Amino acid sequence: MFSSNKKKIRKFTEALSELMIEQKFPLGNALKILSRENLRKKKSDEITLCCKELLNKLENGESFANALKFSKEISFDNTYISFIRFSEKTGNLSEIISFLRERCKRQEENHNRIIESLLYPVFVIILAFIAVGFLLLYGKNIFVGEQIEAFGTSNLISSCGNAVVFLCVFCFCGGWVIKKNLGSDKLYEAFLAADFLLKNGESFGSAIETSAEILGKESPEGQLFLNARERLEYGVELKNAFICSNSRKWDEIQNMFYFAENAGNETQIFEKIASKLKMDLDKKRKFCLKLIEPMFIAGTGGFLLIFLMNTALPLLSGELFSF
Numbered sequence: 023m024f025s026s027n028k029k030k031i032r033k034f035t036e037a038l039s040e041l042m043i044e045q046k047f048p049l050g051n052a053l054k055i056l057s058r059e060n061l062r063k064k065k066s067d068e069i070t071l072c073c074k075e076l077l078n079k080l081e082n083g084e085s086f087a088n089a090l091k092f093s094k095e096i097s098f099d100n101t102y103i104s105f106i107r108f109s110e111k112t113g114n115l116s117e118i119i120s121f122l123r124e125r126c127k128r129q130e131e132n133h134n135r136i137i138e139s140l141l142y143p144v145f146v147i148i149l150a151f152i153a154v155g156f157l158l159l160y161g162k163n164i165f166v167g168e169q170i171e172a173f174g175t176s177n178l179i180s181s182c183g184n185a186v187v188f189l190c191v192f193c194f195c196g197g198w199v200i201k202k203n204l205g206s207d208k209l210y211e212a213f214l215a216a217d218f219l220l221k222n223g224e225s226f227g228s229a230i231e232t233s234a235e236i237l238g239k240e241s242p243e244g245q246l247f248l249n250a251r252e253r254l255e256y257g258v259e260l261k262n263a264f265i266c267s268n269s270r271k272w273d274e275i276q277n278m279f280y281f282a283e284n285a286g287n288e289t290q291i292f293e294k295i296a297s298k299l300k301m302d303l304d305k306k307r308k309f310c311l312k313l314i315e316p317m318f319i320a321g322t323g324g325f326l327l328i329f330l331m332n333t334a335l336p337l338l339s340g341e342l343f344s345f
Contacts, residue, residue, distance in 0.1 A: 030068050030096045032126035037069060039123045043116050049086065053077040071095045085110055101215070104232045112223055121218050125211070136204050139311060140197070143318040147193065150322045189325040196317060203310040209243060210299040212236045217292035226260070227251045229292075260291070 041052035056073040072095035079089035087107035090098045102122060109118040212233035219229035234247035250263040264279055278295050 027097050028126070028129060030072075031098060031102065032130055034069050034072060034096060035119065035123045035126050039119050043120055049115060050077070050080060053080070068095045086115075101232065101235045104235060105215075105219075108219060108222075108224055108228070108232075114222055117222065125215075128211075132204065135307075136201055139200055139204055139314055142315060143193070143196065146318055146322050147189065150189065150325050153326065185325050185328040188328055189321065192321040192324070196321065200310065200314065204307055207299065207303050208237050210296055210303055212243070212247065213292045213296040213299060217290075217296055220292060226254050230254070 037056055038049075038052055041047045041055060042049065047055065053073045053076055057070055057077055072093055075093060075095060076086070076089045079092075080086065085107075087103050087110060090106055091103050105118050105122055106115075109115040215236055216229040216233045219232060220226065224232075230247050230251040234244045234251070237244040237247060239245070239248060246264065249265070253263040254260065260279060264276060275295055275298075278298065279291060
């Protein structure tokens, strides 16, 4: 989910972007303003303290990328630092900050989308627990005392436990599916970042390595990008550098590499792939949102069915009491 550290990074980036891009302040002046912003308050927030720390390091001769890397107030990820380090080589810090701001915005939007999609399932699940609690508390008014005694308190608790275990497992699996389909798509972010870096003068090797950091260098996709970077360094053509798996998505991506290189527009290939991934991602998210309501209704129904089959039906059967 959207951690508190990511929120700090977003607030820091938005504040820096406002001063550097909209008000045209240089980096040093922007950090000075942000470090004094909350002096009137009794306690400075993390953004103010972070800006003070970064400003001191810059005044002592450190680069902005190194200052971010060793920041104590906010933990900046490697991808963020890589972009800042690239800006120090090219001198386009404002453009980089703008890109990072949009990246943080997308991350928070994905987080909010997940939270909103979970509101209805949580409401339905709460109602299911209320229904079960009602049956447990007021079951004696529904059934005769001998019936409950024959069924046994331990059996009643066991039946309730089975239903709760089922619902917990179902909710865990459902939450995982929602997060995977509605959360950030690292592959899309990787191609988008590579496209931005290439259009701003970065080499193919460095752009692809940054993409690997976004994917996670230990992940299969990250390893694929790192291997592609090595092949490019040895002179392999771009269309042959990405040896993809047999999945349908990677087959389509490799075909796009092939046709783009033959058309002579290598610098646009990452943008086209990112656009294609974005379209597929939007379709997948719409489909997932449509399935959330019926999926959790079915899960809640299964929860209540298990509970009733293990409690109400035995109590109503002729084996426990006679009419």
